[in-house]
Amino acid sequence: MTLVAANPELKSPATGSSNIANPWVLIVGASSGIGRAVAKRWASAGSDVLLAGRDVEDLNRSAADLRLRYGHRVEVVSFDALDFDSHEAFWRDCLSRAGGDLAGVVMLHGWMPPQADAQSDFALARKAIDTNYTSAVSLLTLAANEFEKKKRGFLCVFSSVAGDRGRQSNYAYGSAKAALTAFLQGLRNRLFKSGVTVLTVKPGFVDTAMTWGLPGLFLVATPEKVADDAFKAVGKNRAEIYTPFFWRYIMLIIKSVPEFVFKRMKL
Numbered sequence: 001m002t003l004v005a006a007n008p009e010l011k012s013p014a015t016g017s018s019n020i021a022n023p024w025v026l027i028v029g030a031s032s033g034i035g036r037a038v039a040k041r042w043a044s045a046g047s048d049v050l051l052a053g054r055d056v057e058d059l060n061r062s063a064a065d066l067r068l069r070y071g072h073r074v075e076v077v078s079f080d081a082l083d084f085d086s087h088e089a090f091w092r093d094c095l096s097r098a099g100g101d102l103a104g105v106v107m108l109h110g111w112m113p114p115q116a117d118a119q120s121d122f123a124l125a126r127k128a129i130d131t132n133y134t135s136a137v138s139l140l141t142l143a144a145n146e147f148e149k150k151k152r153g154f155l156c157v158f159s160s161v162a163g164d165r166g167r168q169s170n171y172a173y174g175s176a177k178a179a180l181t182a183f184l185q186g187l188r189n190r191l192f193k194s195g196v197t198v199l200t201v202k203p204g205f206v207d208t209a210m211t212w213g214l215p216g217l218f219l220v221a222t223p224e225k226v227a228d229d230a231f232k233a234v235g236k237n238r239a240e241i242y243t244p245f246f247w248r249y250i251m252l253i254i255k256s257v258p259e260f261v262f263k264r265m266k267l
Protein backbone atom coordinates (compact mmCIF):
# COMPACT_ATOMS: atom_id res chain seq x y z
CA MET A 1 0.00 0.00 0.00
CA THR A 2 2.76 2.42 0.91
CA LEU A 3 4.41 1.66 -2.40
CA VAL A 4 1.27 2.67 -4.26
CA ALA A 5 0.76 5.91 -2.35
CA ALA A 6 4.40 6.91 -2.64
CA ASN A 7 4.99 6.22 -6.32
CA PRO A 8 2.65 7.84 -8.84
CA GLU A 9 4.21 5.76 -11.63
CA LEU A 10 3.09 2.59 -9.93
CA LYS A 11 -0.29 3.57 -8.64
CA SER A 12 -1.87 4.48 -11.97
CA PRO A 13 -1.23 1.25 -13.88
CA ALA A 14 -2.03 -0.88 -10.84
CA THR A 15 -5.53 0.48 -10.51
CA GLY A 16 -6.26 2.00 -13.91
CA SER A 17 -8.48 5.03 -13.62
CA SER A 18 -9.75 3.77 -10.27
CA ASN A 19 -9.75 4.96 -6.71
CA ILE A 20 -6.07 4.94 -5.83
CA ALA A 21 -6.78 4.94 -2.08
CA ASN A 22 -8.14 1.42 -2.42
CA PRO A 23 -5.87 -0.86 -4.41
CA TRP A 24 -7.72 -4.19 -4.01
CA VAL A 25 -7.86 -6.03 -7.31
CA LEU A 26 -9.91 -9.20 -7.83
CA ILE A 27 -8.29 -11.87 -10.01
CA VAL A 28 -10.77 -14.49 -11.21
CA GLY A 29 -9.10 -17.67 -12.47
CA ALA A 30 -6.00 -16.90 -10.41
CA SER A 31 -4.75 -20.50 -10.55
CA SER A 32 -4.39 -20.30 -14.34
CA GLY A 33 -0.92 -20.09 -15.86
CA ILE A 34 -1.50 -16.49 -16.89
CA GLY A 35 -3.46 -15.78 -13.67
CA ARG A 36 -0.43 -16.48 -11.48
CA ALA A 37 1.67 -14.08 -13.54
CA VAL A 38 -1.12 -11.48 -13.42
CA ALA A 39 -1.33 -11.75 -9.62
CA LYS A 40 2.44 -11.23 -9.36
CA ARG A 41 2.36 -8.29 -11.76
CA TRP A 42 -0.36 -6.42 -9.89
CA ALA A 43 1.03 -7.26 -6.43
CA SER A 44 4.53 -6.16 -7.46
CA ALA A 45 3.08 -2.76 -8.40
CA GLY A 46 1.39 -2.25 -5.05
CA SER A 47 -2.06 -3.82 -5.29
CA ASP A 48 -3.66 -5.95 -2.63
CA VAL A 49 -5.15 -8.95 -4.39
CA LEU A 50 -8.08 -11.29 -4.03
CA LEU A 51 -7.30 -14.62 -5.68
CA ALA A 52 -10.45 -16.40 -6.84
CA GLY A 53 -10.81 -19.91 -8.24
CA ARG A 54 -11.81 -23.50 -7.55
CA ASP A 55 -8.51 -24.86 -6.26
CA VAL A 56 -8.36 -23.13 -2.88
CA GLU A 57 -5.33 -25.13 -1.72
CA ASP A 58 -3.33 -24.05 -4.75
CA LEU A 59 -4.48 -20.44 -4.33
CA ASN A 60 -3.47 -20.48 -0.66
CA ARG A 61 0.05 -21.50 -1.70
CA SER A 62 0.16 -18.63 -4.24
CA ALA A 63 -1.19 -16.23 -1.61
CA ALA A 64 1.56 -17.16 0.88
CA ASP A 65 4.19 -16.65 -1.82
CA LEU A 66 2.79 -13.24 -2.84
CA ARG A 67 2.59 -12.01 0.76
CA LEU A 68 6.19 -13.02 1.33
CA ARG A 69 7.46 -11.43 -1.89
CA TYR A 70 5.54 -8.15 -1.87
CA GLY A 71 4.20 -7.66 1.66
CA HIS A 72 0.69 -6.77 0.52
CA ARG A 73 -2.67 -8.14 1.58
CA VAL A 74 -3.66 -11.27 -0.32
CA GLU A 75 -6.88 -13.21 0.25
CA VAL A 76 -8.30 -16.34 -1.33
CA VAL A 77 -11.95 -16.68 -2.35
CA SER A 78 -13.55 -19.86 -3.66
CA PHE A 79 -15.25 -19.44 -7.07
CA ASP A 80 -16.81 -21.94 -9.45
CA ALA A 81 -17.72 -20.26 -12.73
CA LEU A 82 -20.32 -22.92 -13.54
CA ASP A 83 -22.21 -22.48 -10.25
CA PHE A 84 -24.14 -19.46 -11.51
CA ASP A 85 -26.37 -19.27 -8.43
CA SER A 86 -23.31 -18.62 -6.26
CA HIS A 87 -22.03 -15.64 -8.27
CA GLU A 88 -23.91 -12.88 -6.47
CA ALA A 89 -22.83 -14.11 -3.00
CA PHE A 90 -19.27 -14.49 -4.34
CA TRP A 91 -19.27 -10.92 -5.62
CA ARG A 92 -20.66 -9.53 -2.32
CA ASP A 93 -18.01 -11.51 -0.41
CA CYS A 94 -15.24 -10.06 -2.61
CA LEU A 95 -16.56 -6.54 -2.14
CA SER A 96 -16.77 -6.93 1.61
CA ARG A 97 -13.21 -8.34 1.82
CA ALA A 98 -12.05 -5.28 -0.15
CA GLY A 99 -13.74 -2.92 2.33
CA GLY A 100 -16.67 -2.35 -0.03
CA ASP A 101 -14.55 -0.93 -2.81
CA LEU A 102 -12.64 -2.89 -5.44
CA ALA A 103 -10.30 -1.01 -7.78
CA GLY A 104 -10.81 -3.51 -10.57
CA VAL A 105 -11.28 -7.05 -11.77
CA VAL A 106 -9.01 -9.19 -13.95
CA MET A 107 -10.99 -12.13 -15.34
CA LEU A 108 -9.04 -15.08 -16.73
CA HIS A 109 -10.92 -18.28 -16.05
CA GLY A 110 -11.46 -20.33 -19.18
CA TRP A 111 -11.61 -23.80 -20.63
CA MET A 112 -10.78 -25.19 -24.07
CA PRO A 113 -12.05 -28.67 -24.95
CA PRO A 114 -10.50 -30.65 -27.79
CA GLN A 115 -12.61 -29.57 -30.78
CA ALA A 116 -13.23 -33.19 -31.85
CA ASP A 117 -14.81 -33.92 -28.45
CA ALA A 118 -16.91 -30.73 -28.47
CA GLN A 119 -18.40 -31.60 -31.88
CA SER A 120 -19.38 -35.11 -30.85
CA ASP A 121 -20.66 -34.23 -27.37
CA PHE A 122 -22.86 -31.16 -26.95
CA ALA A 123 -22.30 -31.22 -23.16
CA LEU A 124 -18.64 -30.31 -23.78
CA ALA A 125 -19.49 -27.57 -26.28
CA ARG A 126 -21.93 -26.16 -23.74
CA LYS A 127 -19.33 -26.36 -20.96
CA ALA A 128 -16.95 -24.33 -23.16
CA ILE A 129 -19.67 -21.72 -23.78
CA ASP A 130 -20.68 -21.59 -20.11
CA THR A 131 -17.12 -21.41 -18.77
CA ASN A 132 -15.77 -18.88 -21.26
CA TYR A 133 -18.88 -16.81 -21.94
CA THR A 134 -22.03 -17.30 -19.82
CA SER A 135 -20.19 -17.20 -16.50
CA ALA A 136 -18.26 -14.11 -17.61
CA VAL A 137 -21.52 -12.36 -18.51
CA SER A 138 -22.93 -13.21 -15.09
CA LEU A 139 -19.94 -11.89 -13.15
CA LEU A 140 -19.29 -8.91 -15.42
CA THR A 141 -22.90 -7.81 -14.97
CA LEU A 142 -22.48 -7.72 -11.19
CA ALA A 143 -19.12 -5.92 -11.43
CA ALA A 144 -20.26 -3.47 -14.10
CA ASN A 145 -23.36 -2.44 -12.16
CA GLU A 146 -21.31 -1.84 -9.02
CA PHE A 147 -18.54 0.10 -10.79
CA GLU A 148 -21.05 2.13 -12.79
CA LYS A 149 -22.72 3.25 -9.54
CA LYS A 150 -19.33 4.26 -8.10
CA LYS A 151 -18.19 5.80 -11.40
CA ARG A 152 -14.80 4.12 -11.27
CA GLY A 153 -13.10 0.77 -11.68
CA PHE A 154 -11.51 -1.32 -14.39
CA LEU A 155 -12.51 -4.59 -15.98
CA CYS A 156 -9.65 -6.47 -17.67
CA VAL A 157 -11.01 -9.58 -19.37
CA PHE A 158 -9.15 -12.34 -21.23
CA SER A 159 -10.72 -13.23 -24.54
CA SER A 160 -8.59 -14.76 -27.32
CA VAL A 161 -7.42 -14.40 -30.89
CA ALA A 162 -9.45 -17.60 -31.38
CA GLY A 163 -12.57 -15.39 -31.24
CA ASP A 164 -11.50 -13.30 -34.25
CA ARG A 165 -12.38 -15.93 -36.83
CA GLY A 166 -13.92 -19.39 -36.47
CA ARG A 167 -11.54 -22.17 -37.48
CA GLN A 168 -12.26 -25.90 -37.80
CA SER A 169 -9.62 -26.75 -35.18
CA ASN A 170 -11.29 -24.93 -32.24
CA TYR A 171 -14.54 -23.18 -33.14
CA ALA A 172 -16.43 -24.35 -30.01
CA TYR A 173 -13.99 -22.47 -27.78
CA GLY A 174 -13.47 -19.71 -30.39
CA SER A 175 -17.18 -18.95 -30.70
CA ALA A 176 -17.47 -18.50 -26.92
CA LYS A 177 -14.53 -16.07 -27.00
CA ALA A 178 -16.08 -14.24 -29.99
CA ALA A 179 -19.28 -13.77 -27.98
CA LEU A 180 -17.22 -12.55 -25.02
CA THR A 181 -15.38 -10.04 -27.23
CA ALA A 182 -18.69 -8.66 -28.56
CA PHE A 183 -20.14 -8.47 -25.03
CA LEU A 184 -17.10 -6.50 -23.88
CA GLN A 185 -17.44 -4.07 -26.81
CA GLY A 186 -21.00 -3.29 -25.77
CA LEU A 187 -20.11 -3.07 -22.09
CA ARG A 188 -17.24 -0.67 -22.84
CA ASN A 189 -19.59 1.48 -24.89
CA ARG A 190 -22.15 1.53 -22.03
CA LEU A 191 -19.63 2.25 -19.24
CA PHE A 192 -17.59 4.92 -21.02
CA LYS A 193 -19.67 7.79 -19.66
CA SER A 194 -19.27 6.56 -16.08
CA GLY A 195 -15.47 6.45 -16.33
CA VAL A 196 -15.27 2.68 -15.92
CA THR A 197 -12.74 1.12 -18.30
CA VAL A 198 -13.12 -2.22 -20.07
CA LEU A 199 -10.04 -3.87 -21.56
CA THR A 200 -10.29 -6.88 -23.87
CA VAL A 201 -7.07 -8.91 -23.84
CA LYS A 202 -6.51 -11.17 -26.85
CA PRO A 203 -3.48 -13.41 -26.32
CA GLY A 204 -2.03 -15.56 -29.08
CA PHE A 205 -0.41 -18.82 -27.98
CA VAL A 206 0.79 -18.75 -24.36
CA ASP A 207 2.81 -21.42 -22.58
CA THR A 208 0.28 -22.72 -19.99
CA ALA A 209 -1.68 -25.87 -19.13
CA MET A 210 -4.30 -24.84 -21.72
CA THR A 211 -1.89 -25.26 -24.63
CA TRP A 212 0.34 -27.99 -23.18
CA GLY A 213 0.98 -30.72 -25.76
CA LEU A 214 -1.09 -29.06 -28.54
CA PRO A 215 0.37 -29.57 -32.01
CA GLY A 216 1.23 -26.73 -34.40
CA LEU A 217 1.93 -23.97 -31.85
CA PHE A 218 4.23 -21.14 -32.91
CA LEU A 219 5.42 -17.82 -31.48
CA VAL A 220 4.48 -19.02 -27.99
CA ALA A 221 4.63 -16.26 -25.36
CA THR A 222 5.36 -16.53 -21.64
CA PRO A 223 2.53 -15.86 -19.15
CA GLU A 224 4.74 -13.07 -17.68
CA LYS A 225 4.87 -11.20 -21.01
CA VAL A 226 1.09 -11.44 -21.41
CA ALA A 227 0.47 -10.34 -17.80
CA ASP A 228 2.79 -7.36 -18.23
CA ASP A 229 1.06 -6.29 -21.46
CA ALA A 230 -2.35 -6.49 -19.75
CA PHE A 231 -1.12 -4.56 -16.72
CA LYS A 232 0.31 -1.73 -18.85
CA ALA A 233 -2.81 -1.59 -21.02
CA VAL A 234 -5.03 -1.11 -17.95
CA GLY A 235 -2.80 1.78 -16.89
CA LYS A 236 -3.22 3.39 -20.31
CA ASN A 237 -7.01 2.86 -20.37
CA ARG A 238 -6.69 0.84 -23.57
CA ALA A 239 -9.83 -0.78 -25.02
CA GLU A 240 -8.33 -3.87 -26.65
CA ILE A 241 -4.88 -5.40 -26.95
CA TYR A 242 -3.33 -8.31 -28.77
CA THR A 243 -0.50 -9.89 -26.82
CA PRO A 244 2.22 -10.15 -27.95
CA PHE A 245 1.38 -7.19 -30.21
CA PHE A 246 2.22 -8.94 -33.50
CA TRP A 247 -0.94 -11.10 -33.19
CA ARG A 248 -2.90 -8.03 -34.31
CA TYR A 249 -1.22 -8.31 -37.72
CA ILE A 250 -1.44 -12.11 -37.87
CA MET A 251 -5.17 -11.90 -37.18
CA LEU A 252 -5.59 -9.04 -39.65
CA ILE A 253 -4.26 -11.39 -42.34
CA ILE A 254 -6.39 -14.32 -41.15
CA LYS A 255 -9.53 -12.14 -41.02
CA SER A 256 -8.92 -10.76 -44.50
CA VAL A 257 -8.74 -14.16 -46.27
CA PRO A 258 -11.91 -14.38 -48.40
CA GLU A 259 -14.40 -17.00 -47.23
CA PHE A 260 -14.26 -18.99 -50.50
CA VAL A 261 -10.52 -19.50 -49.85
CA PHE A 262 -10.76 -19.77 -46.05
CA LYS A 263 -13.28 -22.63 -46.10
CA ARG A 264 -10.80 -24.74 -48.09
CA MET A 265 -7.91 -24.11 -45.68
CA LYS A 266 -6.88 -26.46 -42.87
CA LEU A 267 -6.65 -24.15 -39.88
Ligand SMILES: NC(=O)c1ccc[n+]([C@@H]2O[C@H](COP(=O)([O-])OP(=O)(O)OC[C@H]3O[C@@H](n4cnc5c(N)ncnc54)[C@H](OP(=O)(O)O)[C@@H]3O)[C@@H](O)[C@H]2O)c1
Nearest residue numbers: 031032033034054080081082108109110160205206208210
Ligand atom coordinates in the same frame (compact mmCIF):
# COMPACT_ATOMS: atom_id res chain seq x y z
N1 LIG B 1 -2.90 -20.23 -23.04
C1 LIG B 1 -3.21 -19.66 -24.19
O1 LIG B 1 -2.55 -19.89 -25.22
C2 LIG B 1 -4.35 -18.68 -24.28
C3 LIG B 1 -4.55 -18.02 -25.50
C4 LIG B 1 -5.60 -17.11 -25.62
C5 LIG B 1 -6.42 -16.86 -24.53
N2 LIG B 1 -6.22 -17.51 -23.35
C6 LIG B 1 -7.15 -17.22 -22.26
O2 LIG B 1 -6.43 -16.72 -21.14
C7 LIG B 1 -7.09 -17.11 -19.93
C8 LIG B 1 -6.09 -17.83 -19.03
O3 LIG B 1 -5.60 -18.95 -19.76
P1 LIG B 1 -4.45 -19.95 -19.25
O4 LIG B 1 -3.77 -20.45 -20.45
O5 LIG B 1 -3.67 -19.30 -18.17
O6 LIG B 1 -5.38 -21.10 -18.67
P2 LIG B 1 -5.13 -22.39 -17.77
O7 LIG B 1 -3.75 -22.40 -17.18
O8 LIG B 1 -5.61 -23.58 -18.53
O9 LIG B 1 -6.16 -22.08 -16.60
C9 LIG B 1 -7.54 -22.02 -16.79
C10 LIG B 1 -8.11 -21.42 -15.54
O10 LIG B 1 -9.53 -21.39 -15.63
C11 LIG B 1 -10.03 -21.90 -14.42
N3 LIG B 1 -11.34 -22.51 -14.58
C12 LIG B 1 -11.74 -23.39 -15.51
N4 LIG B 1 -13.03 -23.75 -15.28
C13 LIG B 1 -13.41 -23.07 -14.18
C14 LIG B 1 -14.60 -23.02 -13.42
N5 LIG B 1 -15.69 -23.73 -13.75
N6 LIG B 1 -14.65 -22.20 -12.35
C15 LIG B 1 -13.58 -21.47 -11.98
N7 LIG B 1 -12.41 -21.48 -12.65
C16 LIG B 1 -12.34 -22.28 -13.72
C17 LIG B 1 -9.02 -22.97 -14.00
O11 LIG B 1 -9.20 -23.28 -12.66
P3 LIG B 1 -8.80 -24.74 -12.07
O12 LIG B 1 -7.36 -24.60 -11.68
O13 LIG B 1 -9.72 -24.89 -10.91
O14 LIG B 1 -9.05 -25.74 -13.15
C18 LIG B 1 -7.74 -22.22 -14.29
O15 LIG B 1 -7.45 -21.30 -13.27
C19 LIG B 1 -8.26 -18.01 -20.36
O16 LIG B 1 -9.43 -17.23 -20.39
C20 LIG B 1 -7.89 -18.45 -21.75
O17 LIG B 1 -9.03 -18.75 -22.53
C21 LIG B 1 -5.19 -18.42 -23.20
